[in-house]
Amino acid sequence: MITLQDIRKVYRNGPLEVEALASVNLTIERGEFVAIMGSSGSGKSTLMNIIGCLDVPTSGKYVLDGEEVHALDEVRLSSVRNRKIGFVFQSFNLLGRQTVLHNVELPMMYGGLNRIKRTQRALELLEKVGLGGRVKHKPTELSGGQRQRVAIARALTMDAPILLADEPTGNLDSKSSEEVMELFKNIHQEGTTIILVTHEPDIAAHAERVLWFGDGKLLRETRKGCAAI
Numbered sequence: 001m002i003t004l005q006d007i008r009k010v011y012r013n014g015p016l017e018v019e020a021l022a023s024v025n026l027t028i029e030r031g032e033f034v035a036i037m038g039s040s041g042s043g044k045s046t047l048m049n050i051i052g053c054l055d056v057p058t059s060g061k062y063v064l065d066g067e068e069v070h071a072l073d074e075v076r077l078s079s080v081r082n083r084k085i086g087f088v089f090q091s092f093n094l095l096g097r098q099t100v101l102h103n104v105e106l107p108m109m110y111g112g113l114n115r116i117k118r119t120q121r122a123l124e125l126l127e128k129v130g131l132g133g134r135v136k137h138k139p140t141e142l143s144g145g146q147r148q149r150v151a152i153a154r155a156l157t158m159d160a161p162i163l164l165a166d167e168p169t170g171n172l173d174s175k176s177s178e179e180v181m182e183l184f185k186n187i188h189q190e191g192t193t194i195i196l197v198t199h200e201p202d203i204a205a206h207a208e209r210v211l212w213f214g215d216g217k218l219l220r221e222t223r224k225g226c227a228a229i
């Protein structure tokens, strides 16, 4: 489903160059649950941005579902992104003045669904993440774990086959983190491919496969039940 070949990303700020990714080769199959670990600055978010079609590599080939996305312009890239990718971020990225319900409805307003269907779908998803009783609240009236569950509901609205989460439990206590991971597990069991960045081994342990990054390179990987390869 996801194939990265010789992916390199160089950031240029004037005369300064930072090589954030150096020749990454990686395949992720449909339905996998993958965790990405590695020290700060090792290129994890850069990789997630490329996989999520938020950014393009400096060089290399990225094939997503048979489509060569590394060379697409911004318009086509955003079309792929809208159809294929749901995002969850460490800082939730919710609209603070809008209700929980409206936050979840929002992506569907760009997706062309009518108002009644949008509300129906948003309520259904909020029920699924255990927030059926909070739909009229504002995000500021919720706990961190509840906010992240709103963000997860929002990421599911377009039925994207891939869910990307960059340190989704980074701002949560351990109980809320476990609740969020339970939710990811359920979503994975329903067939969604999940790729999650984390610094916490306990969180990575939920994944079937762990990729270890260092200095912009894929250093090694481990699979559940297997020794390091």
Ligand SMILES: Nc1ncnc2c1ncn2[C@@H]1O[C@H](COP(=O)(O)OP(=O)(O)OP(=O)(O)O)[C@@H](O)[C@H]1O
Pocket (backbone or CB within 6 Å): 011, 012, 013, 018, 019, 020, 038, 039, 040, 041, 042, 043, 044, 045, 046, 047
């Ligand atoms: N927009 C940018 N412009 C210039 N350099 C950048 C930019 N984004 C990231 N970098 C650099 O690229 C490298 C990789 O950054 P990245 O954010 O991918 O790391 P990370 O593994 O996600 O780190 P963290 O665990 O701290 O989130 C770092 O050296 C960073 O400073």
Ligand SMILES: [Mg+2]
Pocket (backbone or CB within 6 Å): 044, 045, 046, 166
């Ligand atoms: Mg990061």
